[in-house]
Amino acid sequence: MHLRTEDLTHSFARMIGPYTVAFLAVLVALVLRVLIHPIVDGTGSESSTFMAYTTFMVATAFSAWFLGRGPALLTIVLGLVVGDFLFSPPAFTLSMFSRRELAETTTYRVACAAFFLVGIAKQKRATVLRQKNLEIEQANFRLREMSVHLMRAQDEERRKIARELHDSVGQHLGAINMVLSPLVDPADLPANALASVGEAVEISRTCANEVRTISHLLYPPLLEEMGLPAAVRWYTEGFASRSGIKVQLDVPDELDRFGPDIEIALFRILQESLTNVHRHSGSRTARVALGANAREVWLEVKDQGKGMKQRNGSGVGTRGMQERIKELTGQLHVASSDSGTTVKAVVPLDARITPQRK
Numbered sequence: 343m344h345l346r347t348e349d350l351t352h353s354f355a356r357m358i359g360p361y362t363v364a365f366l367a368v369l370v371a372l373v374l375r376v377l378i379h380p381i382v383d384g385t386g387s388e389s390s391t392f393m394a395y396t397t398f399m400v401a402t403a404f405s406a407w408f409l410g411r412g413p414a415l416l417t418i419v420l421g422l423v424v425g426d427f428l429f430s431p432p433a434f435t436l437s438m439f440s441r442r443e444l445a446e447t448t449t450y451r452v453a454c455a456a457f458f459l460v461g462i463a464k465q466k467r468a469t470v471l472r473q474k475n476l477e478i479e480q481a482n483f484r485l486r487e488m489s490v491h492l493m494r495a496q497d498e499e500r501r502k503i504a505r506e507l508h509d510s511v512g513q514h515l516g517a518i519n520m521v522l523s524p525l526v527d528p529a530d531l532p533a534n535a536l537a538s539v540g541e542a543v544e545i546s547r548t549c550a551n552e553v554r555t556i557s558h559l560l561y562p563p564l565l566e567e568m569g570l571p572a573a574v575r576w577y578t579e580g581f582a583s584r585s586g587i588k589v590q591l592d593v594p595d596e597l598d599r600f601g602p603d604i605e606i607a608l609f610r611i612l613q614e615s616l617t618n619v620h621r622h623s624g625s626r627t628a629r630v631a632l633g634a635n636a637r638e639v640w641l642e643v644k645d646q647g648k649g650m651k652q653r654n655g656s657g658v659g660t661r662g663m664q665e666r667i668k669e670l671t672g673q674l675h676v677a678s679s680d681s682g683t684t685v686k687a688v689v690p691l692d693a694r695i696t697p698q699r700k
């Protein structure tokens with residue numbers, strides 16, 4: 343409650359402050375006008391009205407530039423009334439609309455309008471700059487958030503590789519060691535020595551296969567050697583057999599090469615999208631399509647699952663896909679409803695060299 347009152351007082355002070363300063367500016371203008379009065383006040387002839395408003399114009403210019411619209415308007419009105427009432431003869435009357443004073447009051451009004459407009463333009467510029475600063479701050483915040491996510495994802499990835507190495511390669515090597523250990527002493531070869539060697543060969547073959555799968559998943563050699571269609575087909579078929587999800591493939595046999603930047607980006611998007619299908623969609627089926635024309639290449643991954651709860655997703659996977667595509671000046675379209683999710687990445691072919699590396 344105490345805080346609330348303090349907040350209210352604070353915002354009231356913020357609102358009232360500029361008006362107080364504007365009022366003080368008019369007072370200063372008034373004092374200045376009084377000080378120069380002996381110099382400009384003539385003999386009561388026409389020229390004696392000259393400069394009734396001049397010092398108030400300075401107050402208006404100050405308010406319009408530094409304080410904003412409301413205080414500037416206050417200064418204009420006060421200046422007009424005080425200038426007219428005190429310094430424009432006949433004294434102590436409001437005669438601003440008289441024909442005789444038209445020239446001077448019009449000059450005052452036009453000058454004030456100009457100050458006012460310049461002030462508004464400046465305020466607008468300040469607002470735009472504030473907005474831009476805010477956007478930059480938000481982008482920085484997202485960047486920091488993203489790098490934390492990335493570090494976590496990297497840790498997670500390392501843990502996965504470590505587990506994979508331990509559970510698969512480690513176990514197989516352990517088994518080979520177990521099978522071969524009794525054979526080290528030639529004087530005491532067991533009767534089933536040959537069978538043991540055969541078994542060790544079999545285990546080492548399985549182990550080699552698994553090492554190959556792990557390393558191919560980490561960086562698919564097919565991608566460099568045989569291009570995107572072959573790599574997409576290989577990964578999708580492996581994914582289907584690992585996950586039990588039936589994937590329809592719509593991938594042309596032959597496509598141009600698109601350069602390593604585009605190919606690796608689309609391949610990573612395929613991996614992330616299919617992992618999402620498996621992890622989040624609940625779908626038993628999916629479709630992967632790859633295509634290209636003279637201008638662009640696209641990859642689409644579609645499932646028939648339950649759809650995203652939040653539109654566009656908000657995890658590090660989706661953001662990573664977006665970053666990759668943005669770097670290639672392409673677009674990532676994510677459409678999701680309760681009958682499934684479609685992720686489509688489109689990359690223009692002139693993005694073979696990424697902007698950052700030009």
Ligand SMILES: Nc1ncnc2c1ncn2[C@@H]1O[C@H](COP(=O)(O)OP(=O)(O)O)[C@@H](O)[C@H]1O
Binds near residue numbers: 647661
């Ligand atoms: N194919 C999909 N079907 C349903 N939900 C999805 C799908 N893909 C992504 N999502 C939702 O979007 C969120 C963000 O996905 P993503 O950015 O890949 O992060 P992560 O997979 O690490 O959670 C997921 O947590 C999930 O709720």
Ligand SMILES: [Mg+2]
Binds near residue numbers: 614617618659
């Ligand atoms: Mg994901």
